[in-house]
Amino acid sequence: MATREPTERQKMAAGQWYTCLDPELDGLRTAARNAVHQHNTMPPDERGAAAPLLRALFAQFAEGVFLEAPFHCGYGFNIRLGASVYVNAGCIILDSAPVTIGDHSMLGPGVQIYCAEHHKDRALRRAGLEIAKPVTIGKEVWIGGSAIILAGVTIGDGAIVGAGSVVTRDVPEGATVVGNPARIVGRSN
Numbered sequence: 001m002a003t004r005e006p007t008e009r010q011k012m013a014a015g016q017w018y019t020c021l022d023p024e025l026d027g028l029r030t031a032a033r034n035a036v037h038q039h040n041t042m043p044p045d046e047r048g049a050a051a052p053l054l055r056a057l058f059a060q061f062a063e064g065v066f067l068e069a070p071f072h073c074g075y076g077f078n079i080r081l082g083a084s085v086y087v088n089a090g091c092i093i094l095d096s097a098p099v100t101i102g103d104h105s106m107l108g109p110g111v112q113i114y115c116a117e118h119h120k121d122r123a124l125r126r127a128g129l130e131i132a133k134p135v136t137i138g139k140e141v142w143i144g145g146s147a148i149i150l151a152g153v154t155i156g157d158g159a160i161v162g163a164g165s166v167v168t169r170d171v172p173e174g175a176t177v178v179g180n181p182a183r184i185v186g187r188s189n
Helices: 008-013 023-041 052-057 122-126
Strands: 071-073 079-081 091-094 099-101 112-114 116-118 129-132 135-137 175-178 183-187
Touching: 008 023, 023 052, 023 071, 122 129
Parallel strands: 071 091, 079 099, 091 112, 099 135
Antiparallel strands: 116 129, 175 183
């Protein structure tokens, strides 16, 4: 009996190299764009926590979450938002792998979270080859405006990421990091 080759979505979910140039993944990104569009074009007083399509798309959307518009995500189904998470205007979450944001965490305006890493070989990169790594943000984390969180990073509970920082490696619980690449400059309470 022949074994079936895994789909690109299955490879993506397993943390293996996959091609993002795939009809199934294209369809999933289109569904996310439609949900994001609905969210971003609703009148602010009708938006509430999020547009219904966006709320239904996410893996978890806990009580008290608030997403400002505009917002953008790659797929949506890999995003888990804990209770009372606040996502300010202009945030982008490219969730080709799981993105978990813990209770009472806040993302400043323009924060970007990237899960995909493109292949270093340019021919393979041109063919759409990438690998996805999860991003985990703990509870009560504050991420300043325009910070960038790269693939595979974990940010511990209570940490602070300074505005404009580029986080390339894990941040310990309670640490304050700033810069590019982000480095520990202190501890928060």
